Amino acid sequence: xxxxxxxxxxxxxxxxxxxxxxxxxxxxxxxxxxxxxxxxxxxxxxxxxxxxxxxxxxxxxxxxxxxxxxxxxxxxxxxxxxxxxxxxxxxxxxxxxxxxxxxxxxxxxxxxxxxxxxxxxxxxxxxxxxxxxxxxxxxxxxxxxxxxxxxxxxxxxxxxxxxxxxxxxxxxxxxxxxxxxxxxxxxxxxxxxxxxxxxxxxxxxxxxxxxxxxxxxxxxxxxxxxxxxxxxxxxxxxxxxxxxxxxxxxxxxxxxxxxxxxxxxxxxxxxxxxxxxxxxxxxxxxxxxxxxxxxxxxxxxxxxxxxxxxxxxxxxxx
Amino acid sequence: xxxxxxxxxxxxxxxxxxxxxxxxxxxxxxxxxxxxxxxxxxxxxxxxxxxxxxxxxxxxxxxxxxxxxxxxxxxxxxxxxxxxxxxxxxxxxxxxxxxxxxxxxxxxxxxxxxxxxxxxxxxxxxxxxxxxxxxxxxxxxxxxxxxxxxxxxxxxxxxxxxxxxxxxxxxxxxxxxxxxxxxxxxxxxxxxxxxxxxxxxxxxxxxxxxxxxxxxxxxxxxxxxxxxxxxxxxxxxxxxxxxxxxxxxxxxxxxxxxxxxxxxxxxxxxxxxxxxxxxxxxxxxxxxxxxxxxxxxxxxxxx
Numbered sequence: 001x002x003x004x005x006x007x008x009x010x011x012x013x014x015x016x017x018x019x020x021x022x023x024x025x026x027x028x029x030x031x032x033x034x035x036x037x038x039x040x041x042x043x044x045x046x047x048x049x050x051x052x053x054x055x056x057x058x059x060x061x062x063x064x065x066x067x068x069x070x071x072x073x074x075x076x077x078x079x080x081x082x083x084x085x086x087x088x089x090x091x092x093x094x095x096x097x098x099x100x101x102x103x104x105x106x107x108x109x110x111x112x113x114x115x116x117x118x119x120x121x122x123x124x125x126x127x128x129x130x131x132x133x134x135x136x137x138x139x140x141x142x143x144x145x146x147x148x149x150x151x152x153x154x155x156x157x158x159x160x161x162x163x164x165x166x167x168x169x170x171x172x173x174x175x176x177x178x179x180x181x182x183x184x185x186x187x188x189x190x191x192x193x194x195x196x197x198x199x200x201x202x203x204x205x206x207x208x209x210x211x212x213x214x215x216x217x218x219x220x221x222x223x224x225x226x227x228x229x230x231x232x233x234x235x236x237x238x239x240x241x242x243x244x245x246x247x248x249x250x251x252x253x254x255x256x257x258x259x260x261x262x263x264x265x266x267x268x269x270x271x272x273x274x275x276x277x278x279x280x281x282x283x284x285x286x287x288x289x290x291x292x293x294x295x296x297x298x299x300x301x302x303x304x305x306x307x308x309x310x311x312x313x314x315x316x317x318x
Numbered sequence: 319x320x321x322x323x324x325x326x327x328x329x330x331x332x333x334x335x336x337x338x339x340x341x342x343x344x345x346x347x348x349x350x351x352x353x354x355x356x357x358x359x360x361x362x363x364x365x366x367x368x369x370x371x372x373x374x375x376x377x378x379x380x381x382x383x384x385x386x387x388x389x390x391x392x393x394x395x396x397x398x399x400x401x402x403x404x405x406x407x408x409x410x411x412x413x414x415x416x417x418x419x420x421x422x423x424x425x426x427x428x429x430x431x432x433x434x435x436x437x438x439x440x441x442x443x444x445x446x447x448x449x450x451x452x453x454x455x456x457x458x459x460x461x462x463x464x465x466x467x468x469x470x471x472x473x474x475x476x477x478x479x480x481x482x483x484x485x486x487x488x489x490x491x492x493x494x495x496x497x498x499x500x501x502x503x504x505x506x507x508x509x510x511x512x513x514x515x516x517x518x519x520x521x522x523x524x525x526x527x528x529x530x531x532x533x534x535x536x537x538x539x540x541x542x543x544x545x546x547x548x549x550x551x552x553x554x555x556x557x558x559x560x561x562x563x564x565x566x567x568x569x570x571x572x573x574x575x576x577x578x579x580x581x582x583x584x585x586x587x588x589x590x591x592x593x594x595x596x597x598x599x600x601x602x603x604x605x606x607x608x609x610x611x612x613x614x615x616x617x618x619x620x621x
Binding site: 020023024027028031032034035140141143144145146148149152153155156159160257260261264265276279280287291294295298 | 462463464466467470471473474475547551554555558559560561571574578581582584587590591594597598601602604605606609
C-alpha cells in the first residue's frame with residue numbers, strides 16, 4: 001500500500017508542514033510581541049519596573065532574537081513560561097489541554113462522519129422522497145446554523161427543559177469534571193461541534209452515492225439477487241466514500257476551529273478555551289504556543305487525510 | 319447577455335405550442351428561480367430583513383444602547399415584544415440594529431471578494447503563462463493563511479472592530495472566487511465567439527470585460543451569494559468570542575454572547591434566543607437562495 005513513492009511524498013509533505021508551521025508561528029509571534037509591554041498592560045507597571053519586567057522575560061530583545069530563543073526552547077519541548085501567571089511553564093499545561101481537546105475533537109469527528117455518511121446514504125437511496133428532502137434540509141440547516149447556536153439550544157433543551165428527564169446527565173454548567181462519565185459529558189458538546197461539519201459530508205455522500213448507484217456493477221449486483229442492504233453498503237458505499245475523504249481535510253479544520261467556541265460555551269478546559277483566554281489576558285507566550293500547535297495539527301491532519309485517500313482508493317499513488 | 323434578434327416561430331401542435339419562445343439566460347434563470355419555493359421564501363425573508371435594516375437606521379422602538387428602558391431580564395410583554403437584556407435594554411431594538419452589522423459584513427465582504435477575485439481570476443485566466451503562474455502561487459500562499467491568524471493579528475494590533483473582521487474574512491476567502499473565475503476565463507477564451515471578436519479587432523480589455531465576463535457571470539454570482547453567509551457566520555463566530563465589534567454596539571454574535579450567562583443560569587433564555595434565531599434564519603436564507611441560484615443558472619448540474 002505504501003510504496004517508496006508514498007514515503008517520499010510523506011517526507012516532502014512533512015518538510016512543507018514544518019515550513020508552514022514556522023511561517024505561521026513567526027507571524028503570530030511577530031504580531032503579539034510587536035507591542036512590548038502590552039503583556040503587562042493590566043498590571044499598571046511603568047517606567048523602571050516595567051523595564052525590569054520586560055528584561056526578565058526577554059521581551060526587550062529584538063523580535064527575531066526572541067523568536068530564535070522561542071524556537072530553541074520549542075525544539076526541546078519547552079514553550080516558555082506564562083506571562084499572566086508569571087513563571088508557570090506552558091508545556092505541561094498545554095499538553096493536558098490538548099488531551100482534553102483531542103477527546104472532544106475525536107468524538108465530534110465520529111459524530112460528524114457518522115451522521116453525515118448515514119444521512120447521505122439514506123437520502124441517496126430514497127432519492128426525491130420525503131426522506132431525501134428532510135435529510136438534505138437538515139444538512140443545509142447543519143452548515144447554516146452556527147455551532148454556538150446549536151450548543152446553546154442544546155443547553156436550553158437538554159439542560160433545562162428536559163433536565164429532570166435526563167437527570168442533568170447532558171448538561172454541565174459547572175466546569176468540566178473530567179473524572180467520571182466522560183462519555184456522557186462529551187455527548188452534547190461533541191454533537192454541537194460535529195453537527196456543523198456533518199452537513200457538508202451529507203451533501204457529498206449523497207451526490208457520490210447517486211453517482212455510484214447508477215453504475216452498471218450495481219445493477220449487476222442487484223440482478224444476481226443480493227439484498228439491497230448489501231448492495232448499498234458493501235458495493236456502493238465503498239466507492240462513494242472516495243470523494244467523501246476529499247473533504248475530510250476541511251472537516252478536521254472545521255472541528256478544530258469550532259472547538260474554540262464549543263469549549264468556551266461548555267467550560268471545557270481544552271486548548272480552544274486557553275487560546276481565547278490567553279488573548280484576553282495578554283498571555284502572549286501561551287497564544288503563540290497554542291497557535292503553533294494548531295498549525296501543526298492542521299498540517300498533520302491534512303497529511304493524514306491524504307494518506308487515507310491512498311487507502312480508500314488504490315488507484316491513487318504519490 | 320444580449321437578447322436574440324428574432325424568436326423562432328412557435329410550432330402549433332395539437333392546439334398547444336411546442337417550441338417555447340427563446341429567452342435570455344438571465345430571464346430564464348429568473349423564471350426557474352421563481353419556481354423554486356424554498357429560494358423564493360428565502361428571497362422574501364431577505365427582502366424583509368433589508369427593510370428592517372433600513373428602518374432601524376432611522377427608527378427603533380427604543381434606543382438600542384439605552385440602559386434601563388425597562389427592568390433587567392424583563393420577559394417579553396406588550397411594550398417590549400422580545401423582552402429586555404441584562405442591562406435593561408430593549409431586545410427588539412437591539413435585534414433590529416444588529417441586522418445592520420450582519421448585512422454590512424456579508425455584503426461588504428462579498429463585494430470585496432467579488433472585485434478582487436474576479437479581476438485577479440480574469441487576468442490569470444486570460445493572459446495565462448507567467449502571469450497565471452504568479453497568480454496561482456499567490457493564491458496557494460493565501461490558502462495557507464488561517465482566517466483566525468489575520469483576525470487575531472488585527473485584533474492585537476488595532477483592537478476590536480468591524481473593519482478588521484471584514485478585512486480578515488476577505489483576505490482569506492477571495493481565492494475561491496479567483497480560482498472559479500480563472501477557470502471560467504480559461505475555458506471561455508477558447509470559444510469561437512472570442513476568436514470572432516479578436517478578428518474584429520477587439521483588444522484585451524474589451525475581450526475580457528465585454529465578452530468573457532458576461533458569459534462567466536452565472537457561476538460568479540452564485541459564488542458571491544455563498545460568500546455572504548460564510549462571512550456572516552465567521553463574523554458571528556468572532557464577535558461571539560469577543561474579537562469582533564466592541565460593545566455596546568448591537569450585533570447578533572455579540573448579543574448571543576451576552577445572553578449566554580442568563581441562559582446557562584436558567585432564568586432568561588430569550589436574550590440569546592432572538593439573535594440566535596435571527597442569525598440562523600439569515601444564514602439559511604442566503605444558503606437556500608444560493609442553492610436556488612445555482613440550479614437556476616445551471617439546470618443541467620443537479621446536486
